[in-house]
Amino acid sequence: MNGAGRRPARARRFAISQEWLLALAIVALLVVVGLVNPRFVATRNLQTILLGNAYVAVAAIGMSMVIVSGNIDISVGSLIGVLATVSGTLAVAGWPVVLAWLVPVVLGAAVMAAQGALVAFLGIPSIVVTLGMLSILKGGLISATGGVWISNLPDGYHLAQWSLFGVVPVPVAVMVVLTAAAAWWMRNTGAGRSLYALGGNAEAARLCGIGRARTVMMVFAIHGTFAGLAAVLFATQLSVIQSTVPPNLELTVITAAVVGGVSILGGTGTVVGSTLAAVLIAAIGSSLIFISISPFWLRAVQGALILATVLADMWRRRRRGLIR
Amino acid sequence: MTAWPLKLPAHEAVLAAILVLALALLAVLSDRFFTLDNLLNQGLLMTEVGLIAMPMTFVIITGGIDLSVGSALGMCAILLGYSWHNWGFPLPLAIGFALAAGAAGGFVNGWVITRLGVPPLIMTIATLALYRGLAEGISQAHSVRNYPPWFAALGQGTLFGVPAQLWVLVVAIVLFGVVLARTTFGRALRAIGHSETAARFSGLPVDRIKLAVYTASGFMAGLAAWIFVSRVGTTRSDMGMGVELDVIAAVVLGGTSIFGGTGTIVGTVLGLALIQLLKDGLSLTGVKGDATIVVIGTVLILSILVSNFAERRRESGRMPPAPAPRPTTEKGRNEP
Amino acid sequence: MEADGAVAAPLLSLVGIGKSFPGVQALRAVSFDIRPGEVHALLGENGAGKSTLIKIISGVHAADAGSLLLDGHPIRLVGPQAARAAGIATIYQELLLFPELTVAENVFMGHAPRRRGRRLDWKAMRSATEALLESLDITDLDPSQVVGALSVGNRQRVEILRALSQDARLLIMDEPTAALTGHDVERLFAIVRRLRARGVAVVYISHRLEEVFALADRVTVLRDGQHVATRSVAETDRAGLIQMMVGRQIDSLFPKVTAPRGRPVLELSDLARPPATNGVSFAVHEGEIVGLAGLVGSGRSELAQAIFGITPATAGTMRVAGRAARVRSVADARRLGIAYVPEDRATQGLVRPMTVRENASLAVLGTLARLGFIDREAEAKLAADVVARFGVRTAGIEQIAGRLSGGNQQKIVLGKWLAAQPKVLILDEPTRGIDVGAKAEIHRLMSNLAGRGLAVLMISSELPEVLGMSDRVLVMRQGRIVGEFAGTAATQERVGAAMMGGG
């Protein structure tokens, strides 16, 4: 105890939360690009931005929880590819649409729980387990499907075809509801809080009766559930399913979680942040087209954005005296 | 694998055993597999990944990770080609420039990680996107070709009957292996990986060492870029995409602990060889690419599982006798 | 045991508790009672077995022998959770809190009030926290504050609140005042007295005898893992307690040989690195052991680390062997001949998973190497020398250092730094957690080193050690030197008073 705890209470006032920062950035982007080209903020474009990326945000919810617990998952992109294919295959095979939506969710939870078990009980680092699983899922998917696209999906399978009140596409509504539910769960249940506890101070958490292994396993299972939901949103968007692994999806999802303020140093971050980050990243991608910036720079801008967020987070933590 | 001899083998031994087994099996399945020609050729094909795996072993031993190497490779390749073709650098200077750019890229990672305390995973995810973005942005998707013939020597030529770049890899393996096993630097790496605080309190220049390791990682990505460009005779901004995962898989398979502290270059080389020969051998016996990556993913998880299990057995087997109280002896007698 | 029929039946009885770790018999047949509504002080030197004992009571360790009786019924405490459920709460020295979460959440982590559907009831949590605060008369703590931003004293109060929120009947406090300033100590005492009045049993561990006399009803003394006595505080006095704890004359424990005092080796002038170090000036001479006393949190370790270059000083000057010196890194310090044996062996002193050989050479790798290559023979010889010279009990130099006992580990850390042939040796709590035999060996060693002309600066929280070993005693408080006592002027009372700030 080297007296680091003594801080002016005033310091709290400077701590603008990551969520507000992101919301502000989104608004600023909308305003600036909207001034350059008003079509950017037209309902239709906003729908495009949100609809096309709802699945990323949903996957980032689970990823945020995994990262808060001090782990990482790089197999999520492959898993979503596999689950989307499963969903489409079932739908085409004539299963009831509801089952075609549900099975991938259950399957996702199961696959991730299995990975979680390897991490939690056998002590294999999550990056190793998920790296191995990435290859297995990806290779397995190609072996199984040979890359044949799934088409002729039944009517009523596509979630993206419906809108609430005529303006909010169902996948976007799902994203909002899931974010709210996950945020509520993380805030208002013992299990949800235990995640923060584990990330914040593993030893203290143990003394409060929060078992590491059980919590990690639970986190992975939940992450798998969200990956399944993301896969359903992914699969039900277009009239064909590609039945391949979406390129670099895991990276996009991790980026959303990190930019959303989830700290690998543990204990902080909310899923509201990760969803906002997913929206922000999507909006930036769209805005590059609108303001005619060479798309070659898109990835560089993304990288710079992650870096800026991470540095801002370090700075914020230092100000609050949470490290050093 | 149930009846282990009295002494449970270390991870490297397990790996070597798997490798020998795989070699034997594949040699039986395909007569084209176990030939000098093929093995040399496989060595050639794994050179780029192998070169990057050397500093990656160091990075992971210090408890860090570098996900940006694939992108750094792409960035260096583009800078090599671009500085030569578009900015009029003489080719040797362009090569030097690419190597320097790689080192600089690694240095930026190391600087932010050590000075600002950003976790390596996050920092290198950021630069993974950033360096690839720079490669794409600078090249504007143009590739550079028509290198002079002498440039191909490194990637396509041979020296004493062995592919030229394989010599580079061998030198790198020996160099990194000796540095890790025999020098103060190698010792410091392990100390940092096991306990950064204790290393700091022992007067080791922790930050400088980590900075050096990340810089080396970037530099080797630059070297790999040079060899890659020389081998294929063209420069593209998507070069080296996904290499980081191949490299990490080899290093981790080689027994380097992702938590830091333990790991050997021998292990990494075994890991590299196992992955490369599995890919090759399976392909020769008619297994397709998609099934091969499933096999490799499974081998990765299983080998870590087995050696974790072995480690536990050893720990629990050794625990009681080791520090048992002994009578006060003068001069620590060596009791086995 | 004195059986006093008039007092309440024991809340918790310890019967013949024993526990051994590899290499150490930590506890042997310890038996005593804890009664409701008493403050029960637990005394003993470092390594006497106090912390092992409280870990057994709080369910962290399982005893090898003996049993615990709660309300007269045998109870098995499997894990801390079981102990909590049984009403036993522990407040450790290193506070176990979640820095990112609020006061209320920290208090209720793991047992928060719920509403229907298992959801947390934030309102109830807040009002319950407020009620607890009120019951302890704490007015300056807001349940919605983030704990990471609180002072140490306030964090400790959060821990106490947490214990109370679980209806703890037995509260174990491990050196709760170690990091507190005078005012906070008073407030803590008030809270403890309040708890006692409510019938809560408090096991209070402290090194400060003043506190024992001020607060405790009964006192149990442990020595070398054995139960020495349990007495009513009213029946004992200071000398008696010390006698019980130490079990022998202080003089024989601390065999400092007076060496001729030579030239000054380390001179500090207004050395500062705020907030922990605020302008420190003193000198240490050849052949001299200077004791640095002070409460935990007074800035002693921080001062040492500023001298040693871990957290380099930002102001002031330093002279080593008469020459002006700037230390910006540990490497600088080592070059100047400054060595530092840190307080926390496990994380700072040793790389535990590495071998004895590798640890012994870690500070002098540069000199052992030629062109960067480690001379393996020289290294093995160095390690063997350390083992032989300090009588390290190990299976050999290839033994994993982390598997040795505390005393042997400490000898390796010492050996590692002596291999660097320092002029100034700074020892930070050199004998903490070390058994008595090894402790004496380390003391003898220190004395010999000083006798050979080394300048030694020793930080210790054990006053007898400071008084017994030092030629001079400096006292630190709030990052400054507040007193200097030489020779016979250094008495327990004077030094203690200086440490506490006149109190």
Next chain:
Amino acid sequence: MKRLTLTALALAGTLLAGPGAWAAGARWDGADDLPVNPLPCDGGGGTVAARPYDGGRPTNPPDLAGKPITLIDVPKLIGIGYFNATSQGMQEAAKELGNVRVTTDGPTEAKIDEQIKFIDNNITRGVNGVLFAANDPVAIAPVLKKALSKGIHVVGYDAREWFVNQAEFNGIAKAMIDNMAKEIGEDKSFAIVTSTFTTPNQARWIAEMWAYAQKCHARMKWLETVEAQEDNILSFNQASTLLNKYGDQLAGLFGMTSVATPASAEAVTRANLCGKVAVVGLATPNAMKPYVKSDCVKSVVLWNPVNLGYAAVYVMRAVVDGKLKPGATEVTAGKLGSLKVVNGSEILLGAPFVFTRQNINDFNF
């Protein structure tokens, strides 16, 4: 701490500003510094200058005329519809010929080094011939030379013996632009959705399209080209964003891949712009059937990839049997009849095929 903050901000600033400063680049035309060769505006495939054989030759190939041969097919990547179709064609041809065995194996991602490894492994494995579609024509050259040096026949592209040209780049470009002009008119604007700017074929097509449009439809306005990987959701998003950005200004969308074209059609359908925004693109018929049926897409340009694979195997057989020698002007390929040899060593599969509502149901790949 202040210094640290400043450094951090400075660093972030530099990193953010860097790309910005570079951003003002020239319009990307896909040419990648290679010459373009637009066809004449009015019909006809253009005259193909007779050139001497410019392919490679294997060193001492074994004489396998009429004997069974084993071939390996290494596409750019496995697991996508297009290469499933070429593979299907190869199997058909192999079955017809009876003395050819073809296996398809390749990387799971379109990476040049992975593709090289596959070809290399199969050289070692000892196949008699390699069929391939290059991820990068230059990068693949050394390994193909190696194959030739081991007496292995190579049919594909560059540094090969023979190349089966699915339809020349300029032919595809002409078909695409002409169809677009027909659907939207001469003075309208269009945009392009492609996979990545570095994909060689797409880049070449776009370059030829640019050149041809300049030459023959100069009034059409070329708005911009966006990248969408081989990812259908991203393609859909990018196409939608283009529609949103340009509104009425945008009259046509080109899809350059079998992924981008259906996704663009879907974007147009979803935006209820069928009939207002034309989609013309390269795609396999199966992926396009729904949109062609709903009349949202009128023309899909593509050679028949099944035929492409089919022809490749026939060509290889002819090479091995010594029937196709340097200097030959045509080669027979089973049901496809006689194919022309152009540009020295290219076998032209024929003009690109345009699928329409009338004929699309006749195809299944």
